[in-house]
Amino acid sequence: MNLTEAIGIIADAAVRLSCKAEFNAKFSSLTTFKIGGKIPLLININNVDSLICILKLISIYNVPYMVIGNGSNLLADDNDHNLVILRMTGDFTVVKNNGEYLDCEAGALLSSVCRVAATHSLSGIEPLFGIPGSIGGAVFMNAGAYGREISDLIESVTAIDPDGTSKTYSAAECLFSYRESIFIHNRAIITNVRLKLTQGKADIIKSQMESYTARRKEKQPLEFPSAGSAFKRPKGAYASALIDDCGLKGLSVGGAQISEKHAGFIINTGDAKFSDVIGLMKKVVGIVELQTGFTLEPEPIIISNGIIEF
Ligand SMILES: Cc1cc2nc3c(=O)[nH]c(=O)nc-3n(C[C@H](O)[C@H](O)[C@H](O)COP(=O)(O)OP(=O)(O)OC[C@H]3O[C@@H](n4cnc5c(N)ncnc54)[C@H](O)[C@@H]3O)c2cc1C
Numbered sequence: 001m002n003l004t005e006a007i008g009i010i011a012d013a014a015v016r017l018s019c020k021a022e023f024n025a026k027f028s029s030l031t032t033f034k035i036g037g038k039i040p041l042l043i044n045i046n047n048v049d050s051l052i053c054i055l056k057l058i059s060i061y062n063v064p065y066m067v068i069g070n071g072s073n074l075l076a077d078d079n080d081h082n083l084v085i086l087r088m089t090g091d092f093t094v095v096k097n098n099g100e101y102l103d104c105e106a107g108a109l110l111s112s113v114c115r116v117a118a119t120h121s122l123s124g125i126e127p128l129f130g131i132p133g134s135i136g137g138a139v140f141m142n143a144g145a146y147g148r149e150i151s152d153l154i155e156s157v158t159a160i161d162p163d164g165t166s167k168t169y170s171a172a173e174c175l176f177s178y179r180e181s182i183f184i185h186n187r188a189i190i191t192n193v194r195l196k197l198t199q200g201k202a203d204i205i206k207s208q209m210e211s212y213t214a215r216r217k218e219k220q221p222l223e224f225p226s227a228g229s230a231f232k233r234p235k236g237a238y239a240s241a242l243i244d245d246c247g248l249k250g251l252s253v254g255g256a257q258i259s260e261k262h263a264g265f266i267i268n269t270g271d272a273k274f275s276d277v278i279g280l281m282k283k284v285v286g287i288v289e290l291q292t293g294f295t296l297e298p299e300p301i302i303i304s305n306g307i308i309e310f
Pocket residue numbers: 032066067068069070071072073074088106107130131132133134135136137138139140141142143144145183188189190191220222226227228229301
């Protein structure tokens with residue numbers, strides 16, 4: 001059976017499971033960078049049973065796939081991709097309060113998680129308000145901001161292995177470190193995240209969230225499409241400071257540019273191609289290495305020729 005036939009069968013099954021299935025969606029409309037080519041099938045997975053069923057078919061027909069959250073840390077090639085994309089929607093966006101815990105389904109946006117926390121006077125997650133990702137994506141990359149990482153707040157994470165087995169990981173078993181977790185390596189799909197927060201005062205929590213939003217608006221080029229920080233923080237330095245010190249603000253390749261507002265961001269000024277961003281990243285890495293000795297590594301997940309690079 002060829003890939004097109006297998007994708008047809010998987011799409012039929014998705015529809016029978018009441019998951020929305022879309023042929024020929026584009027990464028450019030699924031990512032905050034607004035870059036990237038066609039994918040043969042996008043499935044909006046609505047619950048765990050559907051996910052397990054679809055994973056089984058994907059395994060039987062040996063179809064390449066990838067799960068995404070809100071697409072805010074992805075840089076995809078403009079060429080067509082042979083990947084089925086599974087997006088966490090429906091039941092996967094629910095957030096429930098349970099005493100000092102928040103039980104978050106993996107597709108819930110961090111902004112909703114933070115709002116529910118504030119409603120229940122739960123504190124700890126305020127610095128992450130404004131990261132435009134899902135909680136699943138945040139756990140995958142151990143997202144962080146203003147001195148707080150999501151790993152600081154994890155009680156447990158439930159995830160489904162590619163073979164359909166569900167496992168609950170303690171925080172220690174997630175093997176978190178800077179922009180690292182076990183999920184980058186084991187390909188398990190995160191389905192639920194239990195956060196442990198502390199009791200606070202709702203009005204203080206809300207005002208802190210507003211103040212973090214204001215800081216982001218002031219410092220980050222939120223008016224342009226991007227994937228946030230283009231490079232990870234190298235040990236002993238900040239990528240944005242190194243890029244700024246090398247005088248690279250405003251440097252561009254095609255439609256990709258080092259933001260004038262924040263040297264850590266590569267922005268899409270309108271018509272950036274994948275190759276523009278990669279070309280610009282390579283230039284920056286070369287210049288920074290030559291002038292400072294630090295080697296920068298890309299932070300977004302790069303998807304090209306069926307290869308997903310972390
Ligand atoms: C303007 C802007 C500001 C940003 N600021 C920050 C910041 O301050 N700090 C920070 O850390 N990041 C920041 N980011 C990057 C990004 O928002 C985070 O990395 C976020 O956590 C990604 O979540 P996502 O749902 O969008 O993941 P996606 O981009 O959809 O996916 C990223 C990776 O996570 C995997 N993934 C997603 N969901 C799951 C799941 N359920 N199970 C297993 N794997 C999964 C995907 O396969 C992919 O490999 C910013 C991005 C933008 C555009």
